[in-house]
Amino acid sequence: MSTLILLLVTGVGLGGLYFLVASGLSLIYGLMGILNFAHGSFLTLGAFAGLAAASAVGQDTWGGLALGLVVGAVTGAAAAAVTELGLIRPLYERHIEQVLVTVGLALASVALFEGIWGPNPRTVRRTEWLTRTTEFLGARIPNTAFLNILAAALVLGVIVAFLKYTRYGLIIRAGVENRAMVTALGIDVRTAFTLVFAVGGAAAGLGGVLATQSLNYVSPHMGASLLIFAFIVTVIGGMGSLPGAAVASVVVAVLQQLANYFLANTGDFIVVLLLALVLLVRPSGLMGRRAA
Amino acid sequence: MSTAPTMNTNVLEVRGLSARIAGQEVVHDVGFEVPASGVTAVLGRNGVGKTSTLRAILGLIERTGEVLLDGRRVDGERTERIVRRGVGYVPEDRDVFAGLTVAENLRLAERTGPHGTTPERRRLVDGLFPDLVRRAQQRAGTLSGGQQQMVSLARALLNDNRLLLVDEPTKGLAPRIVDDVAGALAAAARTVPILLVEQNLKVIERLAERVVVIDAGRVVHTGPAPELLGDPDLIQRLLGVHADGVEPPGADPATTAVGHQKGGAR
Ligand SMILES: Nc1ncnc2c1ncn2[C@@H]1O[C@H](COP(=O)(O)OP(=O)(O)OP(=O)(O)O)[C@@H](O)[C@H]1O
Ligand SMILES: [Mg+2]
Numbered sequence: 001m002s003t004l005i006l007l008l009v010t011g012v013g014l015g016g017l018y019f020l021v022a023s024g025l026s027l028i029y030g031l032m033g034i035l036n037f038a039h040g041s042f043l044t045l046g047a048f049a050g051l052a053a054a055s056a057v058g059q060d061t062w063g064g065l066a067l068g069l070v071v072g073a074v075t076g077a078a079a080a081a082v083t084e085l086g087l088i089r090p091l092y093e094r095h096i097e098q099v100l101v102t103v104g105l106a107l108a109s110v111a112l113f114e115g116i117w118g119p120n121p122r123t124v125r126r127t128e129w130l131t132r133t134t135e136f137l138g139a140r141i142p143n144t145a146f147l148n149i150l151a152a153a154l155v156l157g158v159i160v161a162f163l164k165y166t167r168y169g170l171i172i173r174a175g176v177e178n179r180a181m182v183t184a185l186g187i188d189v190r191t192a193f194t195l196v197f198a199v200g201g202a203a204a205g206l207g208g209v210l211a212t213q214s215l216n217y218v219s220p221h222m223g224a225s226l227l228i229f230a231f232i233v234t235v236i237g238g239m240g241s242l243p244g245a246a247v248a249s250v251v252v253a254v255l256q257q258l259a260n261y262f263l264a265n266t267g268d269f270i271v272v273l274l275l276a277l278v279l280l281v282r283p284s285g286l287m288g289r290r291a292a
Numbered sequence: 293m294s295t296a297p298t299m300n301t302n303v304l305e306v307r308g309l310s311a312r313i314a315g316q317e318v319v320h321d322v323g324f325e326v327p328a329s330g331v332t333a334v335l336g337r338n339g340v341g342k343t344s345t346l347r348a349i350l351g352l353i354e355r356t357g358e359v360l361l362d363g364r365r366v367d368g369e370r371t372e373r374i375v376r377r378g379v380g381y382v383p384e385d386r387d388v389f390a391g392l393t394v395a396e397n398l399r400l401a402e403r404t405g406p407h408g409t410t411p412e413r414r415r416l417v418d419g420l421f422p423d424l425v426r427r428a429q430q431r432a433g434t435l436s437g438g439q440q441q442m443v444s445l446a447r448a449l450l451n452d453n454r455l456l457l458v459d460e461p462t463k464g465l466a467p468r469i470v471d472d473v474a475g476a477l478a479a480a481a482r483t484v485p486i487l488l489v490e491q492n493l494k495v496i497e498r499l500a501e502r503v504v505v506i507d508a509g510r511v512v513h514t515g516p517a518p519e520l521l522g523d524p525d526l527i528q529r530l531l532g533v534h535a536d537g538v539e540p541p542g543a544d545p546a547t548t549a550v551g552h553q554k555g556g557a558r
């Protein structure tokens with residue numbers, strides 16, 4: 001029983017990390033129709049920048065972590081906004097080229113990160129509390145899981161409120177439905193493009209710093225590995241659906257944890273199986289409005 | 293006002309407009325004028341390029357040629373820029389945002405700037421469509437076709453536009469709702485010139501002063517509306533329908549729809 005609790009809670013915590021990446025992917029795809037392969041790079045850059053800032057205060061202090069999270073989010077947002085303005089916007093409406101550019105950026109940035117920080121993972125120092133566990137319903141849960149769940153819930157809340165209560169949120173929701181009609185109402189939808197990149201980049205940068213706390217290291221490749229699962233989550237949830245991404249993040253991560261424990265480390269395999277199943281039975285995903 | 297140069301008597305001039313969809317030219321060298329008041333109707337059989345002409349004017353599809361709004365070339369501009377110069381668009385299939393509430397649909401359409409939303413315009417819209425005020429919090433996707441058409445019209449009427457482009461607003465609506473929509477358009481036309489694509493000859497007879505007939509992507513006739521409506525042979529030749537029901541009261545409105553034979557094209 002306590003094992004099950006442990007797997008479920010750590011699964012939800014991992015799902016939180018997936019969601020931080022998948023939320024941006026989903027928003028960007030929903031509004032712009034672009035699969036952003038560079039999203040993992042925003043995460044990695046956010047992680048390195050966040051840790052560098054945290055080091056100035058002390059990586060193992062709460063102040064250092066807080067500063068790291070802020071700097072990670074800001075760095076992710078800035079990198080994403082620059083990417084959109086510099087590389088995506090000049091290729092307006094040329095979707096294949098846009099996706100190819102993000103693929104190129106993803107490959108080039110990993111090489112750049114390796115050049116700067118070396119190819120190998122570096123251990124991070126964490127605040128003492130995050131190295132410990134807390135007893136919850138008889139299970140000893142790593143405290144990083146709680147941090148991830150809290151952060152993902154907050155980000156979900158902020159994005160939902162942004163979409164629901166702001167003018168740009170309204171434009172984004174309308175644009176996901178029918179972009180041409182938004183421009184036919186006199187709205188320059190390109191500003192919303194930059195904004196979804198920035199919001200998605202911020203969530204990814206935040207996720208990068210959080211991932212270093214769970215993994216206990218930072219590496220030039222961490223973005224790419226999380227991105228794969230975030231893509232799977234986005235497809236299973238329904239391309240462009242934020243609630244879908246939230247639900248699918250948790251489903252995928254919990255399933256992965258359970259399969260890894262009970263089915264001899266087959267977590268990744270089971271997830272891909274689930275992906276295939278969803279694509280066969282419900283190609284638009286759990287909450288997708290229409291087939292992409 | 294009295295001695296305005298001829299250029300300014302037309303709110304819209306279209307010259308040599310051609311447009312392509314997926315590499316195929318569907319509008320060929322179209323030219324016509326829309327005077328600064330009243331309703332100018334665009335007619336033609338199904339699939340001749342009426343919708344494409346409106347979309348080309350707005351830059352929603354690839355086009356060449358000249359489009360002048362109030363005498364100023366706008367054909368090089370992006371859609372949102374043209375719209376902000378005061379062009380309201382009511383598209384063929386209403387294109388309301390189904391997941392947004394009625395109030396959100398209207399809020400999204402509100403513009404700032406010289407041709408933007410004004411309190412008088414808001415009052416006009418609330419007066420014309422009291423139903424929408426009651427249904428402000430309803431999701432637009434759950435509205436009836438007629439109600440969705442009201443939302444689509446309201447979005448365009450909220451702003452102090454120079455011109456409205458309205459595409460088949462009565463399509464697929466019950467006769468009584470057609471009357472409601474035509475009434476709203478008549479009221480709107482007193483405040484802003486309208487370029488109206490319409491198949492229902494009764495609606496055209498009620499609203500339009502002038503007609504532009506398109507066939508196979510080209511303008512084949514322009515002139516005063518009564519001249520066309522009073523000439524059954526011309527109607528038969530240009531539109532391929534009999535003009536029954538235009539004059540006699542009580543005629544079945546369905547028989548007045550142009551190009552019935554291909555009505556299910558979409
Ligand atoms: N998305 C599209 N892809 C390919 N061809 C299209 C598309 N939209 C329109 N067309 C073609 O362009 C031509 C003009 O279409 P358009 O919609 O402008 O006609 P229309 O006069 O508005 O017709 P209707 O009376 O049925 O609304 C048609 O031959 C149509 O098949
Ligand atoms: Mg049409």
